[in-house]
Amino acid sequence: MNRTTWFVLLPVAAIVLAYPVLMRGEYLLSIGVLMGIYAICAVAVNLLLGETGQISLGHAGFLGMGAYATGILATAGVPTVLALLLGALLAALFGLVVGLTSIRLQHSHLAMATIAAQIIFLELVLEWEPVTGGVYGFSGIPPLSVAGSPITGPALFYLVWGVVGLAVWCSRNIVASRVGIALAAVRDDETAAGSVGINATRSKLQMFTLSALYTGLAGGLLAFDLGYAGHQSFNVHVSMVILSMVVLGGVRPYWAGTVGAVLITVLPEALRWLAQLDRSSPVLKAIAEDYTYNLVVNGILVIVFVMFLPNGVVGILRSAIFGRGTAKGRNA
Amino acid sequence: MGSVYALAATGFFLIATVARTLNFAHGSFVVLGGLISYSVVVSRGGSALTAAVVLLLLAPLFGVLLNRSIILPLSKRPPGASIIVLLTAGLLIDNVAILIWGKDPLPFPSFVPELSISMGTVFITGDALAVLLGTAVMLAGCYLFLERTMLGKAIRAVGDNRLASSLVGINARRVQDIAVGIAVALAMIGGFLIAPVNYAGGTLALALTVKGFTAMVVGGTRSFWGPVAGGVLLGLMEAGISRYLSSGYREIIVMSFLLLILLVAPQGLQSLWRRHQGGDLSI
Numbered sequence: 049m050n051r052t053t054w055f056v057l058l059p060v061a062a063i064v065l066a067y068p069v070l071m072r073g074e075y076l077l078s079i080g081v082l083m084g085i086y087a088i089c090a091v092a093v094n095l096l097l098g099e100t101g102q103i104s105l106g107h108a109g110f111l112g113m114g115a116y117a118t119g120i121l122a123t124a125g126v127p128t129v130l131a132l133l134l135g136a137l138l139a140a141l142f143g144l145v146v147g148l149t150s151i152r153l154q155h156s157h158l159a160m161a162t163i164a165a166q167i168i169f170l171e172l173v174l175e176w177e178p179v180t181g182g183v184y185g186f187s188g189i190p191p192l193s194v195a196g197s198p199i200t201g202p203a204l205f206y207l208v209w210g211v212v213g214l215a216v217w218c219s220r221n222i223v224a225s226r227v228g229i230a231l232a233a234v235r236d237d238e239t240a241a242g243s244v245g246i247n248a249t250r251s252k253l254q255m256f257t258l259s260a261l262y263t264g265l266a267g268g269l270l271a272f273d274l275g276y277a278g279h280q281s282f283n284v285h286v287s288m289v290i291l292s293m294v295v296l297g298g299v300r301p302y303w304a305g306t307v308g309a310v311l312i313t314v315l316p317e318a319l320r321w322l323a324q325l326d327r328s329s330p331v332l333k334a335i336a337e338d339y340t341y342n343l344v345v346n347g348i349l350v351i352v353f354v355m356f357l358p359n360g361v362v363g364i365l366r367s368a369i370f371g372r373g374t375a376k377g378r379n380a
Numbered sequence: 381m382g383s384v385y386a387l388a389a390t391g392f393f394l395i396a397t398v399a400r401t402l403n404f405a406h407g408s409f410v411v412l413g414g415l416i417s418y419s420v421v422v423s424r425g426g427s428a429l430t431a432a433v434v435l436l437l438l439a440p441l442f443g444v445l446l447n448r449s450i451i452l453p454l455s456k457r458p459p460g461a462s463i464i465v466l467l468t469a470g471l472l473i474d475n476v477a478i479l480i481w482g483k484d485p486l487p488f489p490s491f492v493p494e495l496s497i498s499m500g501t502v503f504i505t506g507d508a509l510a511v512l513l514g515t516a517v518m519l520a521g522c523y524l525f526l527e528r529t530m531l532g533k534a535i536r537a538v539g540d541n542r543l544a545s546s547l548v549g550i551n552a553r554r555v556q557d558i559a560v561g562i563a564v565a566l567a568m569i570g571g572f573l574i575a576p577v578n579y580a581g582g583t584l585a586l587a588l589t590v591k592g593f594t595a596m597v598v599g600g601t602r603s604f605w606g607p608v609a610g611g612v613l614l615g616l617m618e619a620g621i622s623r624y625l626s627s628g629y630r631e632i633i634v635m636s637f638l639l640l641i642l643l644v645a646p647q648g649l650q651s652l653w654r655r656h657q658g659g660d661l662s663i
Contacts, residue, residue, distance in 0.1 A: 103460050105467070153642055155459040156402040159467070160593050161642050164635040167587060171631045284586050288471055295464060340475050347472035354465050355453065 064209045068202035077205060081273050083313045084208035085266045090293040090305025091215045092262035097291075098300040099223060100255045101235040103155070105287045106146050106162035109169040110260040112282030113139040114267025116173065116180055119189040119277045128192045128272070135271075136264040142169070143260020147253045166284055173279050185278030192272040199272075208269055212306060215262050219302040222258075227251060285343065292350045298360025307361055316342045383515035384410065386611025387570035388592030389599065390519065391563030393607040396596070397539035398559040399451050401462050405470030406567055407588030409442065412473055413568025414580035415481045418488055435568045442568075443561030451560065452553065467586075474585050485579035507576045514573045518566060523604055525562075535559045567592075587631065594638040 067080050089107060096102050118135030122128045149161040173180045180186055191198040192207075199207055222228050233241035234248040242248055271277050289312060297308025319342060323332040335341045357364060388410055395403045416438065417431035426434075450469060454462040490507050526532035537545040538555045546552050571580075591614060599610025614634065621630045 097460070101458070101460060103463055149639060149642060156404075156463050157642060159404070159463050160402070160590055161639055163586060163590050164638045167590070168632050168635045168639075171628065171635075175626075175628045175632070284584075285471065288467065291464065292468070338479075340478050343475045344472060344479070347468045347475065350468045351450075351465050351472070354461050354468075358457075358461070 064206075068205050074201075077201060078273070079313060079317065081205050081208050081269075083310050084205070084212050085270050085273065086290065086293060086313055087212045087306040087309040088208075088215050088266035088269075089263050089290045090297065090309040091212070091219055091303065092259040092266070093290055093294045094297075094299065094302050094305040095219050095222070095262070096255055096259040097294055098302060098304075099228060099231045099235065100252050102150055102252065102256070103159045103291075104146075104162045104256070104259070105159055105284060105291070106143075106166045106169075107259075107263050107290050108282045108284065108286035109146075109162075109166040110139045110143055110263035111267040111270065111286065111290075112169060112173065112277070112279070113142045113260075114264030115271040115277040115282070116186060116267075117264075118268030119186050119271040120179065122192075122272070123186075123189055128190065129194060132192065132265070132268040132272070135268040136261050139264020139267060140257050140261035143264075144253065144257045146260070147256030150252050150256055151249050162287075163284060166287060170279055170283060173282075181277075183279065185276055187276045189271050189275045189277070191275070192269075204269075204273060208273075211265065211269065216303045216306065223302050227254065231255060288350075289343075289346060292346055294360075295350050295353050296360055298362035299358075301362070304360055304362035311361065312346065315345065319345065383511050383611070383615065384570040384574045384588075385591055385595045385614045386608045387515055387518060387566045387573075388588065389595035389607035389611045390522065390604070391566040392592045392596045393601055393604075394535070394559050394563040394566075395451075396601065398535060398556050399447070399455070401451060401455070401459070401466070402593065403446075403560075403563065404463060404466040404586075404589055405446070405473060406563075406592055407585035407590075408470040408473040408477075409439075409564050409567035410571040410574075410588050410592075411580075411585045412477060413571030414488070414575040415477055415486070415571075416568070417572040417575060418481070418486050418580040421489065422486070431572060432569065435572055436565055439565035439568050440558075440561035443564040444557045446564065447557050447560040452556070470585060470589065481580075488575035488580050490576045511573045511577065514569070518569055519608060522562065522566065526604065531555075531558065590638065591634065594634065594641070597638065597641055 068077055071077060071080065089111060092110075093104065093107055096104055114135045116135075117138040118131045121131035121134055126134070146162060146165045149165075150158050153161055174182055176182075191200050192204065193199060230241065230246045231251050233244070233246055234251060238248050267282075270281070293308035293312045294305040295308065296311055297306065298304030316339070319335055323329075323335050326332055353360060359367070388406060392403060392406055395401065395406075413435055416435060417428075420426040420431040420434050421428060446469070450465050451462065454465060524532075526536060534545065534550045534555050535558065537548075537550060538552050538559075542552055545555075592611075595610035595614045596607040597610070598613060599606035599608065601607070617637070618630055618634060621633055625633075
């Protein structure tokens with residue numbers, strides 16, 4: 049860790065520690081928890097998109113797999129921590145199966161395959177009503193508890209952000225490891241990487257599974273946070289929202305997605321705040337109440353960023369502060 | 381429904397060969413076509429013919445806009461960029477459509493309400509016939525255009541070899557504009573034709589995109605009729621599943637089928653018995 053890392057890390061840690069103290073009230077705290085959960089997903093997509101160049105639109109499916117599996121297991125009486133881990137493992141297994149398609153497919157075909165996997169997951173959830181609750185969702189999930197004491201409120205917030213830190217730290221180690229360097233080689237030129245003895249298939253599959261594992265863990269935390277798992281939280285739109293976090297934050301470095309996750313989670317609140325400036329305007333009122341506007345703004349942001357600011361917010365800040373920046377365009 | 385898949389798949393195929401990219405916003409244009417014709421026919425009291433004309437006027441505009449603002453500028457970038465932007469553009473169209481027309485599917489008046497033919501136990505409504513007829517006319521027109529006119533030949537030439545075609549004086553950018561325009565027109569007319577049968581709007585456009593893609597992959601991209609056959613096959617398959625199983629499992633089976641095809645034969649089903657022939661049109 050060099051000085052710059054500490055320079056960034058310490059204020060972030062301070063903000064995370066101070067957040068539940070400064071931001072009183074359930075609502076603000078729940079937004080903080082949600083930010084953390086999406087930050088985990090964003091790190092997962094960062095790993096896949098930034099390090100292997102693979103696009104997945106199935107991540108809401110992995111999130112849902114984690115949430116439903118954790119919720120159902122915990123409700124059935126499995127210790128909650130064990131349920132969380134099992135949920136993440138099941139999501140990883142699902143990721144492994146979907147990742148199998150990445151062996152033969154690249155780019156747009158892979159994106160199509162992950163959309164298909166996502167739709168299959170969602171339809172199965174809807175059809176398997178006795179277990180998943182179908183369209184009504186699965187409710188009554190008990191809170192996460194360690195040694196008999198439930199973890200809610202600020203404790204859950206710290207736990208979620210602790211997992212974010214853990215995920216970022218794991219990603220850092222992976223990126224710097226042999227596997228990470230091999231993956232970067234595969235991403236930049238798969239044939240060349242293969243010619244120096246890198247097993248591209250295995251590394252890509254590993255990343256797909258790991259990415260799904262992160263996301264499944266986030267899903268489990270989401271289930272405990274909400275006490276509910278509903279199909280509408282895990283559709284393709286959510287996959288796109290997660291992807292947009294990464295686009296906004298930056299595809300690389302591996303942690304840039306967390307910044308995007310915070311920005312995108314705050315977006316509806318920002319729109320609501322904007323609407324309060326002029327309460328008499330019916331247009332602004334509609335913007336505050338209709339989530340569709342949020343998705344529209346989100347979409348416009350994504351297009352603008354990919355076309356004109358491909359290094360994301362983190363890339364812009366980097367070049368503004370250090371005067372260098374990631375000169376090489378993104379490789380997604 | 382098979383006809384719509386056939387139209388969508390053909391449009392997909394056109395963009396895929398000429399622009400070398402998959403149009404992830406394709407399903408959104410199908411839905412948009414249905415909704416615009418709803419506005420023309422129901423809200424404005426226009427005839428079905430007016431709706432078709434309006435769509436045929438609008439489609440090239442959308443196509444050129446799509447091509448010039450997204451597909452061409454991103455063609456030099458890594459493929460991920462255009463995938464993300466096209467997907468987002470599709471969702472943007474969907475959400476703007478929701479803001480304009482609302483979330484619920486809108487009932488669309490029948491084209492030919494009084495007509496319905498029965499053959500034994502099978503009933504064919506006039507609308508279903510209209511869909512089949514309209515699709516056949518569109519596809520035949522498209523085929524003749526591609527085979528017989530200079531412009532159509534130019535589109536195929538650019539699809540075959542972009543560099544060589546620009547060497548003989550073809551303006552590849554303009555040809556791509558036209559190809560994308562035709563593809564969007566096919567998608568929007570498809571949405572218009574299916575509206576009386578399936579209502580306008582209210583469907584998941586991305587699922588339509590994936591199905592158009594499925595039809596293209598199933599049929600293969602070696603000839604014009606491959607995607608068409610794929611679309612018809614997919615439609616029949618869906619009808620069969622809805623009839624003999626529950627319609628809820630339809631999506632699951634169709635999507636699993638796509639995954640299976642992508643894993644086993646990404647070049648299309650016919651490639652399984654034609655593997656050794658050359659001239660592969662890979663995307």
